[in-house]
Amino acid sequence: MEHSQRFQNKVVIVTGAAQGIGRGVALAIAREGGQIVLADRSDLINDVVAEISQLEAKAIVANVDLETYAGARQMVEASLAIFGRVDILINNVGGTIWAKPYQEYEEAQIEAEIRRSLFPTLWSCRAVLPAMIAQQHGVIVNVSSIATRGINRAPYAAAKGGVNAVTASLAFEHAEDGIRVNAVATGGTEAPPRKIPRNANKLSKDEEVWYQGIVDQTLSTSLMHRYGTIAEQVSAILFLASDESSYITGTVLPVGGGDQG
Numbered sequence: 249m250e251h252s253q254r255f256q257n258k259v260v261i262v263t264g265a266a267q268g269i270g271r272g273v274a275l276a277i278a279r280e281g282g283q284i285v286l287a288d289r290s291d292l293i294n295d296v297v298a299e300i301s302q303l304e305a306k307a308i309v310a311n312v313d314l315e316t317y318a319g320a321r322q323m324v325e326a327s328l329a330i331f332g333r334v335d336i337l338i339n340n341v342g343g344t345i346w347a348k349p350y351q352e353y354e355e356a357q358i359e360a361e362i363r364r365s366l367f368p369t370l371w372s373c374r375a376v377l378p379a380m381i382a383q384q385h386g387v388i389v390n391v392s393s394i395a396t397r398g399i400n401r402a403p404y405a406a407a408k409g410g411v412n413a414v415t416a417s418l419a420f421e422h423a424e425d426g427i428r429v430n431a432v433a434t435g436g437t438e439a440p441p442r443k444i445p446r447n448a449n450k451l452s453k454d455e456e457v458w459y460q461g462i463v464d465q466t467l468s469t470s471l472m473h474r475y476g477t478i479a480e481q482v483s484a485i486l487f488l489a490s491d492e493s494s495y496i497t498g499t500v501l502p503v504g505g506g507d508q509g
Contacts, residue, residue: 254490255282259331261323263314263372264341266292268439269391272482273338278305280486285327285334287341289313314341314368320375328379336387336489337376341368342407344395347459350402358403365407373418373429381425389488390415390431394502394509399465400458408433412500419498428497430488435504436466436475471506 255277262277264270266288274284278300284307286293286300293309300307310326312319327334342365346357353361369390380386392415393408395401412431419429451459467473484503487493502508 253281254486254492255280255336257281257283258335259283259285259327259333260336260338260489261285261287261310261327261334261372261376262338262340263287263323263368264391265296266290269434269437269478269481269485270338270340271296272478273340273485274307275299275303276482276486277489278303278307281305282336283307283331285310285323285331287312287314287323289319314372315363317371317374320368320371323372324375324379333383334376334379334386336389337372338389338391338485338489339369339372339411340391340485341372342366342391342393342411344401344404346455347400347462348455349400349458352454352458353403361401361403362407362410365404366410369411370414373414377418377422377427380427381422385426386428387489388415388418388427388429389485390429391485392431392433392500392509394433394435394504394507396433396509398462398469398509400462415500416498423497428493430493430496430498431500432481432484432488433500433502433504433509434476434481435470435502435507435509436463437478437481438475439478466504466507469507470504474505476503476505 260282262274265274265286287310310323392411396405396409415431
């Protein structure tokens with residue numbers, strides 16, 4: 249497949265870039281001429297750097313914990329130190345840790361879901377905005393989820409609902425600064441097994457049933473009655489990150505086979 253050069257001379261931060269959709273986004277941007285900051289707290293990120301080097305693109309690693317503001321600041325500072333700017337931020341960190349009816353969640357689990365799927369986006373936006381405001385241009389693409397309306401993951405749904413809200417609010421606040429802010433609400437996505445799972449514990453019998461409930465609901469509420477591919481999610485993210493979407497801001501684009509979330 250031939251690729252355009254939509255990201256030629258663009259500096260792009262991709263968070264959660266070690267696996268899954270984040271890795272797919274990083275590789276696609278490298279193919280299209282971008283210079284990339286790969287942010288992840290897993291050492292697997294070094295494998296992605298090696299893949300990108302084979303594409304003759306420039307990438308650096310920010311091995312940071314984006315559940316903290318300090319980690320987000322370190323990530324942005326690395327981009328500014330090496331590249332001098334940040335043109336695009338793609339906030340991809342997040343994902344369901346547990347799948348169960350809300351009354352089955354423990355207090356610590358609820359807090360962990362919010363830390364995992366809302367705070368990395370909040371902190372990363374806060375960290376990058378001063379640089380984008382100073383340069384009077386920038387694009388932020390937040391990865392949300394159609395799971396804001398779904399079963400057996402209410403804390404995750406709340407976190408991604410927060411991502412949608414901050415997307416709209418920041419778009420409103422910073423249009424005058426030349427900054428666009430959008431989100432992709434990903435639907436169920438076929439992906440290889442995670443090398444580092446979000447929840448390393450073996451599922452109980454109840455948890456297997458509850459997780460299967462999510463799968464069944466996802467397939468039934470998608471008009472296409474299937475999961476999407478990583479490539480289908482990446483294409484939507486790259487569209488919103490590129491100049492092709494220059495008159496779009498404050499929008500949450502569902503990519504779930506017709507499920508609006």
